Amino acid sequence: MAQSDGFVLVYHLSYALVFSNIVADIQILINPVNLPENSLPGTELSRAYDKDVAGKPNAYRFLNKTKDFVIDENFGDVTVAYPLDYEDVTTPKSWVLYVRVYDNERTHSTTGTFTVILQDVNDNPPRCSQDIYVIELPENIPVDTSLVSLTCTDLDGTIPNNNVTYHLIKDTFSNKTFTLTKNELKIGPMHLDYDNSVFSEMDFKYTLFIRVSDEGIPALSTIIRIILRVSRINEHSPIGTMMAFTFSVFENSPIDTLVGKITYTDGDWPFNNIQYAIVGGNFGIPPKFYIESDSGMIKLLNSVDRETVSQYKIAVRITDVANDALPDPIRQRSSTAQVTIHVLCHFAVCQHPYHLALERRVRHLTALAMETKIPHESSEHWDNNNIG
Ligand SMILES: [Ca+2]
Ligand SMILES: [Ca+2]
Ligand SMILES: [Ca+2]
Ligand SMILES: [Ca+2]
Structure with missing residues (x-):
């Protein structure tokens, strides 16, 4: 019988094993018996009986002392005394029980062996x-x-x-x-x-x-x-669509006029969490421009005059914020954008005959200054407002 078939099959097997026959004809249903661990007290394993004297009173005994099994004195039923734990190292894994049957008012007796094999049940999860x-x-x-x-x-x-x-x-x-x-x-x-x-x-x-x-x-x-x-780890520096930006603004534009917008991105979470700041260049004293730190928009802070300065170069630093588990600025990353701003004059002004004459005059004086190595700053100053 396969070990896993278990106790339930005991009653389905119709054959009997004859293992001992000295005087009386003792037989035991199912021998050996596979006993699953943890079987409840009273679980029937097998039954001993005397074939010769069926119907007459018999008495059944275990010859060896066992606390694990019980045999019914009158009917020969072998049952479990208490649950047996396969994992308990003190529990035997098999028993050979000596069963004696007495018959005819105990005038005859015979002894057989009965083997019980304890079966491991999967009763422990990992x-x-x-x-x-x-x-x-x-x-x-x-x-x-x-x-x-x-x-x-x-x-x-x-x-x-x-x-x-x-x-x-x-x-x-x-x-x-x-x-x-x-x-x-x-x-x-x-x-x-x-x-x-x-x-x-x-x-x-x-x-x-x-x-x-x-x-x-x-x-x-x-x-x-x-x-x-x-x-989070700050792995990426802010990246711009280009390294250099060129914008233009009309001279005498009102304060807060938008000059241009710088756009950078940053692949670290939180995405594009960056700040913009003007860090260098001839942006003037007092400054002519400011940049909105969150949007990257460069705006006019003071009006610009093309005849004073026609082109500004500005350096903008783009710095990421809170991209790392370590607090800023330990692992902050930044990039720098070069920005050129051309100051334009309005068409109506620039095409005015006086203005054209003025431009010619400036070019002439500049050429003279170059020839005579006169510093540019000391050359004649022309002001739009003084013309016309
Ligand atoms: Ca087990
Ligand atoms: Ca297990
Ligand atoms: Ca970053
Ligand atoms: Ca990251």
């Missing part, structure tokens, strides 16, 4: 040293970094009840970011990435489950939970 792990790692940790190495055992006494297997329960988002090999969870094949809007909705944390199962029938399992918090 247990691990830790049921929950809380881990924090920066997003730039290399692929193949080990997250967790599980230590699990199964107390059951036999294979496959104590065969432990590991299964990572994946969702579509974490599918390619983690790999479980046997009991070890690693990052990969894709690396962690904090800079992701879906991940932000997950509060930048993964909750992973590993099912640790045995291979008993039915299988038992334990779920291990791993919470991985990912911390």
Whole structure:
């Protein structure tokens, strides 16, 4: 009989095994018996009977002392005395019981052996040293970094009840970011990435489950939970659509006139969290321009005069904000944009005969100054307002 068939088959087997026949004809239904562990007290294993003197009073005894089994004195039924635990090292795994039957007012007796084999039942789920792990790692940790190495055992006494297997329960988002090999969870094949809007909705944390199962029938399992918090790293510098920008503004435009807009992007989360600041160039004293730190829009702060300065060069620094777990400015990144602003004169003014004459005059004086090496600053000053 297969061991896994269990006790229930005891009553389905119709044959009897004759194992001893000295005087009386003792027989025992089912011998040996496979007894599943944990069987309840009173569970019937088998029955001894005297074939020769059926119908007449008999008496049945165990010859060896056992506390594990009971034989019914009158009917020969063998039952379990109390639940037997296969995993208890003090519990035998098999017994050979000597059964004596007396008949005819005890004038005859005969003895047989009865074997009980204890069967391991899958009654222990795998247990691990830790049921929950809380881990924090920066997003730039290399692929193949080990997250967790599980230590699990199964107390059951036999294979496959104590065969432990590991299964990572994946969702579509974490599918390619983690790999479980046997009991070890690693990052990969894709690396962690904090800079992701879906991940932000997950509060930048993964909750992973590993099912640790045995291979008993039915299988038992334990779920291990791993919470991985990912911390942000500033990996990208702000990037502009171009390195140099050229804008123009009409002279005498009112204050706050928009001169131009610089646009930079930054791939770190929070995306495009950048600030703009003018950091250098001949933007004048007092400054002629200012930049809106959040929008990158350059506007007029003071009116400009083309005849004073016709072209400004400005350096704008673009700096990312709060892109890293470490507080700014430890890992802040920045880029610099070169901005050229041409000051234009209005068409109506520029095409005026006086203005054209003025421009010719300026060019002439400039040429003279170059020839006589007179510093440009000391050349005759012309003012639009003085003409016409
Ligand atoms: Ca087990
Ligand atoms: Ca067991
Ligand atoms: Ca950045
Ligand atoms: Ca980042």
